[in-house]
Amino acid sequence: MLDYADARSLVFDHAHPLSRELRPLPESRGFATAEDLRASHPLPLFDNSAMDGYAVRSEDVSEAGEGCPVLLEKLGYIPAGDPGDFRVGPGQCTQIATGAPVPPGTDAVVMKEDVRLEGQQVVVLKPLRRHENLRFRGEDIAEGRVIVSQGTRIGPAQISVLASFGYTKVPVIRPPSVSIVSTGNELVGVEDQPGPGQLRESNSFMLRALIEEENCPVHLVKMVPDDPGQLREVFAEALEADLLLISGGMSVGDHDFTKSIFAELGIERLFWKIRVKPGKPLFFGRRGDTLVFGLPGNPSSSYVLFGEFVRPALRKLMGLRELELPMIEAVLDEPVTEFITRMQFLRAQLWESGGEYRVRQLSFQGSNSIGSLVDSNALIQVEPNTPELLAGTRVRVRPLNNSIVLPK
Numbered sequence: 001m002l003d004y005a006d007a008r009s010l011v012f013d014h015a016h017p018l019s020r021e022l023r024p025l026p027e028s029r030g031f032a033t034a035e036d037l038r039a040s041h042p043l044p045l046f047d048n049s050a051m052d053g054y055a056v057r058s059e060d061v062s063e064a065g066e067g068c069p070v071l072l073e074k075l076g077y078i079p080a081g082d083p084g085d086f087r088v089g090p091g092q093c094t095q096i097a098t099g100a101p102v103p104p105g106t107d108a109v110v111m112k113e114d115v116r117l118e119g120q121q122v123v124v125l126k127p128l129r130r131h132e133n134l135r136f137r138g139e140d141i142a143e144g145r146v147i148v149s150q151g152t153r154i155g156p157a158q159i160s161v162l163a164s165f166g167y168t169k170v171p172v173i174r175p176p177s178v179s180i181v182s183t184g185n186e187l188v189g190v191e192d193q194p195g196p197g198q199l200r201e202s203n204s205f206m207l208r209a210l211i212e213e214e215n216c217p218v219h220l221v222k223m224v225p226d227d228p229g230q231l232r233e234v235f236a237e238a239l240e241a242d243l244l245l246i247s248g249g250m251s252v253g254d255h256d257f258t259k260s261i262f263a264e265l266g267i268e269r270l271f272w273k274i275r276v277k278p279g280k281p282l283f284f285g286r287r288g289d290t291l292v293f294g295l296p297g298n299p300s301s302s303y304v305l306f307g308e309f310v311r312p313a314l315r316k317l318m319g320l321r322e323l324e325l326p327m328i329e330a331v332l333d334e335p336v337t338e339f340i341t342r343m344q345f346l347r348a349q350l351w352e353s354g355g356e357y358r359v360r361q362l363s364f365q366g367s368n369s370i371g372s373l374v375d376s377n378a379l380i381q382v383e384p385n386t387p388e389l390l391a392g393t394r395v396r397v398r399p400l401n402n403s404i405v406l407p408k
């Protein structure tokens with residue numbers, strides 16, 4: 001039996017970023033950049049106005065005021081998108097729009113609100129310093145700067161920057177394709193009415209949703225009874241993906257025959273069983289470049305193990321630098337009274353109160369519980385051999401779903 005940290009290291013050791021591909025910019029969201037992407041030019045490209053107003057020579061208006069109006073001759077108007085080739089001499093100015101290039105000779109822009117118009121004359125009523133209301137070439141992003149570093153997940157901000165520098169295609173790491181196989185004689189489809197001893201199959205739906213949240217394509221989803229012939233056939237097809245997720249059939253009894261099927265198919269076992277609760281019977285193996293996780297059928301166990309093992313593996317395969325959801329520190333609102341022997345993840349409710357995070361475990365922690373998945377928005381991580389945690393103790397918490405609003 002492996003410890004949590006050792007099991008995770010083994011997973012990381014076997015998950016290597018996949019190949020690169022070029023994706024059209026609008027379809028790059030969610031993927032990791034394959035290399036550092038740099039600015040091919042300065043941004044902005046030219047000095048321009050930060051305001052709607054008048055481009056002036058600051059020396060002309062440095063003394064302007066309500067009691068000391070300065071009259072300037074207006075040469076014309078530079079709208080956005082116009083090259084703006086005016087030559088502005090002493091006592092002159094041009095009207096200018098936000099973002100329009102400032103004409104040679106000028107070195108400041110006076111806001112529209114700070115002038116009065118008298119025919120072709122602009123009356124400036126406020127003093128102006130040099131460079132006021134100007135945006136300079138390269139002041140935002142210098143040429144050559146890394147704009148999106150390798151392994152960053154591309155989101156709206158990155159897309160904005162990449163668009164600004166003309167990246168019509170983005171080099172990303174290909175995301176792994178994933179097969180999901182749910183096993184169990186007791187399972188029936190969502191559209192079916194469970195008979196005696198049966199229940200509706202839900203894990204494949206949950207796992208599919210988790211995988212799609214990571215922006216990975218789903219290769220195959222199948223539900224199979226515990227029948228060696230059918231399992232062999234489905235696993236063989238499922239192994240065409242980069243990663244195979246098997247739900248159920250990993251417990252002590254089941255494993256005997258799963259083990260022989262794995263061996264027949266050439267799946268090498270890297271570990272089976274970890275000192276983690278929930279999720280002791282986790283299996284991890286590989287065949288060639290395909291990674292295989294065997295998750296316990298209990299929905300809560302498989303949800304927790306996905307987050308602790310599968311998500312980081314997927315993220316590493318897809319070249320991301322950030323491998324998991326962040327952890328935070330929170331204050332226990334109620335004690336945890338049982339003696340915790342294995343590394344444990346308690347489904348919990350997390351909220352913010354008085355400037356700190358507070359957390360309490362759900363009273364029902366059954367590893368088969370489905371209700372606890374919707375009742376919790378966080379996991380409390382408790383180290384092995386923890387006798388008791390008093391209320392007020394600071395604990396490590398992994399928020400789920402980016403939400404710290406208490407579930408209703």
Ligand code: AMP
Binds near residue numbers: 202203204247254297
């Ligand atoms: P197993 O790990 O195969 O022993 O399954 C443990 C328990 O998890 C079963 O008794 C079912 O109650 C439940 N279970 C297994 N597979 C699924 C599934 N795909 N969807 C929902 N519940 C499942």
Ligand code: MG
Binds near residue numbers: 184185248249254297
């Ligand atoms: Mg089973």
